[in-house]
Amino acid sequence: MxxxxxxxxxxxxxxxxxxxxxxxxxxxxxxxxxxxxxxxxxxxxxxxxxxxxxxxxxxxxxxxxxxxxxxxxxxxxxxxxxxxxxxxxxxxxxxxxxxxxxxxxxxxxxxxxxxxxxxxxxxxxxQQLWSPAQRNAIVEYADERAREAIDETGSNALAEARDRAFVATIAYSGVRGGEVLRDRNDARREGVRWKDVDLDAGTMTVLEKGSQEYRQTGVPRQAVSALDRWQTVFDPPSEEWPVFPTLHAPSLSSAVADGLDAAGYTDEEIEAMRDDATALELCYAEDIAPPALTTAGGRNLMRRLSKAADVPGLDTEDGEYLELHGGRRGAGDTLVRRKGWEQAQKHLLHADPKTTMEAYSHISAEETADEASEAFDESDG
Structure with a gap:
């Protein structure tokens, strides 16, 4: 059988x-x-x-x-x-x-x-909400993928190490994608920089979407660990570099051309330099910060990873994937259930407690049902 x-x-x-x-x-x-x-x-x-x-x-x-x-x-x-x-x-x-x-x-x-x-x-x-099983699936896949790539190619495993750090940040920190990535429609949102991250303290400063102000948010150790390993592999020469850079060749090439031109190199010199090194190598050599990954790029990345990771509860063949905001809502759901409303409000940077309670009102109903069930079991059992 x-x-x-x-x-x-x-x-x-x-x-x-x-x-x-x-x-x-x-x-x-x-x-x-x-x-x-x-x-x-x-x-x-x-x-x-x-x-x-x-x-x-x-x-x-x-x-x-x-x-x-x-x-x-x-x-x-x-x-x-x-x-x-x-x-x-x-x-x-x-x-x-x-x-x-x-x-x-x-x-x-x-x-x-x-x-x-x-x-x-x-x-x-x-809005979507990542369940704990979905969060575990995508994080474990990104981690295993990065470890295998690093074992095989060492410091050349940039994409895999970056993706692991990005997935962990979205899964655990509760930030919005637009708060850490570049938004082509908002000139202020150029992506979070290394100067904005304090790995020792476990904090990150972001341009918060609700208040439109720069605010410090907590980064749990699960994300800090991935970010720390990514920083070691990436080895940015300046704190002005983005935490999540694009590795898209045309975007890097355009940034290098602009950077070299701004530095005063002639067209002939730029052409000679481009013949001898890749765009990313020139970014390091000339300290030209690469552009940050865009929000659209982040969504495309999550589509690819969700499909490859075989995330439970998703019909990836029909276009479903783990959305960026679903990671934030999943983190909030876990915090409300495990640590309470106040902790979730602080972590998600909700100015009004009502925002948190309305977003996760289903939890109150479920808790009430569970408590009632236990009460009747104890009474009638």
Whole structure:
């Protein structure tokens, strides 16, 4: 019997064991098991075959509609809860796909997710949120990719080391992409510079989007570590150099031409210098700061990395990827859950606590539901 011929619940115990690692409270494992067993029961009742080979997008689309109908009941699910139930199933099937039970994940298809009820919170903010599993996947991939490149080429692994630092910064620091990258539509936003970063203190000064003022934000050690390793590989000759430079050859070439011209070199001298060295080598030799990576370049980078990293819960073939602002929202979600509203507000540089509470209001509802569930378990158990 092949893995695809196994029943849908065959690897469930192993999945739940994996999900319990590092989760002292066991909340995720407990909730995932309950929801998945309900889904398995619903699937068996709907059709006689319940193997991975028989599962297709029609089944997941039907399950999404089933959840949507439950939100219309007087005492049914909230739209956010319905989507969360579906996320549990999608995560399980992604895990199964990576272990070759499935060729692809039908729960990640747009036809299936499109049948889910609208989540008022998601509709209002229109923003993605990196889950812990997604954050771990992209960070681990970027780290492994950088280590392999450095082992093979040493200091020439610039792109891989930069990408690792960029992913870690977006994943953990809570900054917006436009606060650390170059924005072609805003002359003030030339990208964060090394002079703006204090790795010893774990801080970074950014032009904050909300207040439009320069403010200092905290950089967690997970991002500091990646930035420190990137600085060692990059070895910028000046603190005026961008933390996340573009490595796009035409952009570097244009910057070098302008820099050499401004330094007083003649056209003949510039041509001779360009014949003897690459644009990046001339940046180092003449201390010409390369342009920072643009916000558009950052988005394109995340598209490539998301696809290569096989991030769970994304249909990369349909254009989905880990968006820059999703990293900020994911960091905020984790902070609210683990450290509380006040810490999240400080880290995200929200001037008004109401902004934080509105952005993560779903957490209050979930906590209330969990506490009520435990209370009734204790009372009626």
């Amino acid at each position: 092949t893995k695809s011929d196994q029943s849908l619940d065959a690897p469930l115990a192993d999945y739940l064991t994996d999900k319990s690692k590092g989760n002292d409270s066991g909340n995720y494992r407990r909730n995932a098991e309950r929801v998945l067993r309900e889904w398995l029961s619903w699937t068996r009742d709907r059709r006689s075959a319940d193997t991975f080979a028989a599962l297709d997008v029609d089944d997941l689309e039907a399950y999404a509609r089933h959840l949507k109908r439950r939100t219309n009941d007087a005492d049914g699910l909230a739209p956010a809860s319905a989507r969360k139930y579906f996320d549990y199933v999608r995560a399980y099937l992604s895990w199964c796909q990576r272990r070759e039970h499935l060729a692809d994940n039908p729960a990640a298809k747009r036809r299936a997710t499109g049948a889910l009820p609208d989540d008022d919170r998601r509709s209002e903010h229109g």
